[in-house]
């Protein structure tokens with residue numbers, strides 16, 4: 001973990017406030033420069049947070065660059081290897097038993113590139129800028145490009161990746177706390193299981209992390225940092241003295257789901273599911289989809305069922321209560337029945353519908369005609385097609401993002417939002 005900078009956090013916040021107070025008394029160009037300086041200090045101060053390692057890309061088909069002076073360290077002990085003024089765009093490659101980078105071969109399976117000014121986003125991977133360091137790790141014939149950075153910078157990149165920054169600031173703050181808590185939980189849990197190359201993936205497999213992609217303007221950067229990250233710095237959710245795995249999703253459609261149903265984990269009060277009347281503005285609150293008879297047959301083929309059930313009669317939900325996320329479906333045909341997990345079934349159906357959507361260019365529409373969640377009812381039509389009606393988008397567990405947006409628009413604070421979606425949880429500042 002990086003050493004905290006020798007600065008006083010309270011003094012830095014004082015700088016930000018003082019800059020704001022003085023803003024009306026000085027010319028705008030000077031005002032901007034001073035304000036930027038104070039803001040840059042505030043961003044740098046976040047280095048006190050723990051370090052996380054986020055997988056950005058795998059393989060040898062990606063370009064990396066460092067815009068400015070940086071140090072190279074190699075091996076797991078981070079031995080200093082050298083320094084360079086900058087790294088022009090190049091593709092890291094396998095070389096002997098080590099790694100080659102920009103024409104130089106290193107006899108090490110791990111390189112850590114550490115920019116002198118990590119807070120400016122000097123690292124670029126496939127053209128996207130990232131704060132922090134770049135770790136290039138070789139494992140066998142695979143290369144892993146990993147962004148190593150402090151948790152707060154990471155949270156800014158997740159808030160930008162998960163929500164439109166035009167949403168109410170209290171919703172962005174709730175997202176920041178949920179993202180930080182999830183990262184903290186997963187990192188602690190995974191590291192306890194043994195050595196790893198990275199802690200988190202940068203996709204919805206964990207959380208969508210986009211580096212500085214959503215900081216195209218100073219205004220956007222300020223919304224992310226002064227709006228969402230700095231006011232919630234170090235705050236996470238716990239329950240009964242332990243870290244809470246703060247699942248979240250796009251749209252629940254009226255009620256969030258028990259994590260026990262969705263993730264097959266132990267049921268705890270903060271993840272049991274709550275009513276959510278505020279996500280009606282989501283385009284995924286209610287939806288319909290249809291698989292043609294041919295697509296239905298192909299989906300059955302993909303599931304390894306084929307025609308052995310005979311003519312399909314009905315698709316029964318399990319659990320049978322209306323409106324719940326399904327754990328499985330029972331496919332009933334004239335020659336037999338078969339139970340499959342709801343997620344597998346949905347994936348098989350969506351794969352077939354997506355092919356048609358691609359052919360007919362329906363993918364250009366905002367609301368693709370897919371089965372968006374496991375909260376659905378399916379009927380077999382006389383012509384053999386399957387009709388789906390459902391609600392929500394995503395797994396449905398934990399915080400509903402559209403619902404959080406609705407609560408914020410109705411005047412709730414981020415603490416209110418988190419208390420609603422994770423009932424009984426404790427909001428704690430850990431640094």
Ligand SMILES: [Zn+2]
Nearest residue numbers: 276279400403
């Ligand atoms: Zn909702």
